[in-house]
Amino acid sequence: MAFRLKLVPEHTAIDFFRWQWLTFGFSVVAVIGSILIAVVMGLNFGIDFRGGTTIRTESTQPLEIAAYRAALAPLDLGDVAITEVFDPNFRADQHVASIRIQAQPGQDAMHPEDMARIEAALQGVDPAVVFVSTESVGPKVSGELIWTAIWSVLAGTVAIVIYVWLRFEWQYSIGALASLVHDVVFTIGIFAAFQIKFDLTTIAALLTILGYSINDTVVVFDRLRENLIKYKTMPLRDVMNLSVNETLSRTVMTSGTTLIALVSLLVFGGDVIRGFVFAITWGVIVGTYSSVYVAKNVVLFIGLDRNKEKKDPSDKFFSGGAQDGAP
Known part of the structure; x- marks a missing residue:
């Protein structure tokens, strides 16, 4: 019999909402604290942004x-x-x-x-x-780069939110937006707190974090939508818990294997790429956390309309929300 490594049991029943006010409260405090640290201490801008x-x-x-x-x-x-x-x-x-x-x-x-x-x-x-x-x-070029970097991150965030809105429902897009803002602001706060050099490679890392974080969030949302059809009378909170438990093995394996490569680069990659790799490493950790403890919590707070249903959602390219079957 072939040996298979299992970091997570096939069937788990973890209550991810047990400490929801503590975890969500921590996220809110972390975001506010990151903003204050960035404003008070400032970012250690690299030569790209300072001139x-x-x-x-x-x-x-x-x-x-x-x-x-x-x-x-x-x-x-x-x-x-x-x-x-x-x-x-x-x-x-x-x-x-x-x-x-x-x-x-x-x-x-x-x-x-x-x-x-x-x-x-x-x-x-x-x-x-x-x-x-x-x-x-030059000073002029550095000023232009700052605004270009800001607009690139904003544009990436807006595009992702629009995609989630079309793919699912508007409630999901709000949850995804909260998760992305949490990841980006928290990462910026860490860079400000430890005065790690913040340059164009860090902006590239932030954009990478956006893509990684939303990928994990969409996996949870997709399973949630499937389970809303399968378990039409189950409370929304329980359906969300079930969905996260069912995707937990995939989340741990994906994040774990990614971190193995990133930690190797962080240790042996040299100081030239260390800031870039650190940002992505931190982003993978906080992005996984936000997919489990931020995005779905926001959707639960807003609530979902489970009475919306289309006869054959499979024939639509964008079937967002249509599969949330009525009881």
Whole structure:
């Protein structure tokens, strides 16, 4: 007999509404807290959104951040942030620094003369330093990128909500919207709380989170709609519990296998993609949570019209809500 790994028993009877006020209350507090943290602490915008120049250096000598900062101070470059980059894949004698310099007045990119002065100043305190890469973004471009990023996330959210509305009913779309807002805002709050660099790759991660989260939510909603036909007299709360239990094995397996790959990338992928991978990893966790504890709870609060029925919903491309059979 073939061996099959089962992370979840075939038949479970977990009451996901037992602590509904605690779980839903936690989600509401987390969203509000994330907004407050983002407003008070602000996001650690990368060079994409702040404008300026990022210089990546390497040296075989241990880094002295204070010496680097003292060497650049006389150059009058404005706001300069120097951080040491850590990565388990680095060699023992590989010391990497990231130097962020604000955009200079009237410059979209750092002039070669300024770059030469920076190189000379740093080589004066660390002759072994080498300059690996330089990235510049002008203030105008960075401002445009911020609005483009905002509109892209909003457009993705609206498109998903419209799809759910057409595929099911408007109540489902409200639940999906609440779940998506929860996932995105919670993720932004984590980035603000820990001051993780927020750049264009993070926006790509947020869009990926939207797709992953709604995929899991739609699976639960689809099973819910099927069970509403099968169990026409069962209370809505019990039907929802049954639907989540029936899809629990699929949810755990999908999220678990995805997290295995993401954690591997998080540990061994290097610092260049760490922010992107962290955002997706966190998004998978919080997206799975919201599919189980946020989306369906909102639908339950709103309620469903179970008296709507079409004679043959299978012949319609969009059969949303039509299969919620009447008792």
